[in-house]
Amino acid sequence: MAISPDPNHRTGGQLIVEMLCAHGVETVFGVPGESYLPVLDALYDTPSITMVSCRHESGAGFMAEAHGKLTGQPGVALVTRGPGACNASIAVHTAFQDSTPMLLLVGQIARGDTDREAFQEIDYRQMFGSVAKWVAQVDQTVRVPEYLHRAFHVAMNGRPGPVVLALPEDMLSETIEVPSECIRPVARKVQTVPExxxxxxxxxxxxxxxxxxxxxxxxxxxxxxxxxxxxxxxxxxxxxxxxxxxxxxxxxxxxxxxxxxxxxxxxxxxxxxxxxxxxxxxxxxxxxxxxxxxxxxxxxxxxxxxxxxxxxxxxxxxxxxxxxxxxxxxxxxxxxxxxxxxxxxxxxxxxxxxxxxxxxTLEPSLLQTALDPGHVILALREILPRDVIVTLDAGNFSGWPQRFLNYGRPGRQLGSTSGSMGYSVPAAVAAKLARPGRTVVSFVGDGGVLMTGQELATAMRYNAPIVIILVNNGMYGTIRMHQEKHYPARVSGTDLTNPSFADWARSFGAFAERVERTEEFLPAFERARNAGRPAVLELIQDPEIINSRTTISALRKKALQHQSA
The missing domain is CATH 3.40.50.1220 (TPP-binding domain)
Structure with missing residues (x-):
């Protein structure tokens, strides 16, 4: 759909994009969908905004959340109706619990089909009502500027958080007359000064x-x-x-x-x-x-x-x-x-x-294993630049970078406080796109990486040379730890069958190495950091080392003693 020659006549999709521009948005993340084609069409004519096309809506949502966390401005995600919105809901929950400014724009069924259980129909007010600061549906094209202004204001101010707007597809394709001055009001952060x-x-x-x-x-x-x-x-x-x-x-x-x-x-x-x-x-x-x-x-x-x-x-x-x-x-x-x-x-x-x-607490115990994760992190601590951005996934492996790395500005620590797996890789991609001059290191486990690790393809497409440190111990380690505490020796559902992650990464065109010994790590990391493209280091960790403080054997022994007592 071409832009109307009359500058005061716009489609709903064009209004959405103009309001994003007015609020300084330069990057949006999404998975394309037919329900918001007019927005995609308007983005075609808007070179100031980069549309980062992701491989899954949860990845797109996590990228938007990480962008908001890093910049302080609402990260924007675009997803289609039904399954697309459901996939993105985990990122909305993360943004809510992490107090991160975020805007999720969801394509919606046509207004005349509401309440018929139309194809992929969901009432987003009910769906997101408890995990977003504000949820609304824009039924009148003329009110797009009003809704977008309010969305940015709500997302940024007070306790920051996510806003969800549903955009009916016929509203987005409708053309109306809107004076340019209606686009100008821009939401600002309200600074509250203590008395x-x-x-x-x-x-x-x-x-x-x-x-x-x-x-x-x-x-x-x-x-x-x-x-x-x-x-x-x-x-x-x-x-x-x-x-x-x-x-x-x-x-x-x-x-x-x-x-x-x-x-x-x-x-x-x-x-x-x-x-x-x-x-x-x-x-x-x-x-x-x-x-x-x-x-x-x-x-x-x-x-x-x-x-x-x-x-x-x-x-x-x-x-x-x-x-x-x-x-x-x-x-x-x-x-x-x-x-x-x-x-x-x-x-x-x-x-x-x-x-x-x-x-x-900064000195890890020396472990009698080929690869000692504590001493790997100590070595990494000595060489990372002060402005490094570290992204963390959920899992026991994250205890090592959390405990033994040195954080502080201008560096950043980006991790989900809601405990959602699959956060780290998409967050690292978003961080590298927002701060291309910085080193970005992603820590993820073998469980979380197969949830959103396909965003490695997004890193390749948009030339985001992140370094992913993938810890492979063949299990959902956090849950296994709790099993051993409460049901010792009764392992159920926590073992994993994994691919060769180094081969998996190479199939995307990424640099990759498998690291099995402590002394192999630093040379491999330097090769990864200098590869000039996304890189994956697969660290093979002894599954006996369940977290940064204890082992499976020690946990099991203590739990069995407690039961016998």
Whole structure:
């Protein structure tokens, strides 16, 4: 369909694309579908937007989510109705739990066919109602600018998250008269500044604290905000921990950094949180992972004094009642905290002890296996550039890069906090496309890679030379670990039959090597990084090493002893 010669007459598809342009969108991810052909046609005439054609809608959704996480602007995914939307739903759930700005545009059946169970018909308000910030269907072409403006506003502001818009196919092909000025309004981020009285109360609580602890996390952290919160913590000599997979907010090599409250958190850090007399939580949700199953703090009244700072009023007091609740976005609050006049108490021993405990976690145990994953990561830690982007999948293998790599700005850590498998490879592709000058390393297991690893083809098509470190232990390791804890020696459903992943990667045209010994890794990594094309390193890990702290035999022995007792 050609663009109308009258600039005020546009199809719904053209309006969609013009609104994307107005909001600065340069990349969209999707799998093409007949239900949104007018949008694809409008993209043909819009060279300023790259349409990244993916191999599965979950991959496209994860790419959009990762783009939003990395840039702070809503990542955009385009999918077709029915099966396409269902495939993308996992990424919407991820964006919701990770507080990531994202926009999912779904082609929809024609408006006149609604409620007939038409081909691939789904009511998306019901389907996405509990996992998106806002879900709507655009039934009137003239209102496309209104809906798109609101979608970007909702996705970016307050607690960021995903928005889903359903686009009926006949609405997209309809031509209407829309003045150009209707395209101009652009949604902006609303910065919420903390009140001076709240900051004064926070300062007074800090001055009388004996064992304060700062927890940072959540989304919305720019490099400048991360710099400001680090300055605040260092000026006050405050120990800092981070929530799950937010380790890049404060550089891990700083003397105030004490670790993260993710899966498998260090027991000493958990005890420090419990015994702190003032917990300042900045940006993080106090959810299940961060609170270790809601066990770190008493609900609804924690024994610790609690100051909670979050951009969403609905998140303050959701599970735990804070002594001070401050609604503010991360940029303004970090800047305000950095400007507070310091008058810290004598916390030097407290801060130093938390730091020492963290440093002791950075030395992995020497394993008597051909390939030692801990020492592979230690070697990698020495050579990665400071601005490296690391993407993490779900699985026990991720414990090694999470524990032993050094995170901090300008580098980035991108991982799903919702525990969704299949995130890492698509996220790495999106990261490399958004930041082509940076090294991007993806960590994924043999379970997750066959869920979305076909996006290696997307990396090849769009020349995104990522390095994928694929850990192959022949099992769904996390579930096997829980089996051995609760049903020792009763293995069911967790063994995997795998291809040769190196051969699999080469079939896409990627660089690939199989690594079986620790000393083989660094030379192979350098060859992969310098290959000039996407690369896969298949690491063969002894299945006995179930996670970064223990083995299957040790788990089984402990569980059997517990049962016999």
């Amino acid at each position: 001076s009285a709240e900051m004064a109360r926070l300062s007074e609580h800090l001055r009388v604290a004996e064992r304060p602890l700062l927890m940072v996390g959540g989304s919305g952290w720019t490099d400048e905000a991360a710099k400001d919160i680090t300055h605040f913590a260092e000026t006050w000599n405050l120990p800092v921990c981070t929530s799950f997979r937010r380790q890049d907010i404060v550089s891990n090599d700083r003397a105030i950094y004490g670790g993260d409250l993710g899966t498998g958190a260090d027991v000493r850090l958990l005890e420090y949180v419990r015994t702190s007399d003032l917990l300042v939580v900045c940006g993080a949700r106090l959810g299940e992972i961060t609170t270790q199953g809601y066990s770190l703090l008493d609900s609804p009244l924690p024994r610790n004094r609690l100051i909670h700072i979050h951009p969403s009023a609905e998140e303050l007091g959701r599970v735990y009642s804070p002594d001070i609740a401050i609604q503010a976005t991360m940029g303004p609050v970090a800047k305000t905290l950095a400007e507070l006049s310091p008058s810290p108490g004598d916390w030097s021993d407290w801060t130093a002890s938390i730091r020492r405990a963290y440093l002791e």
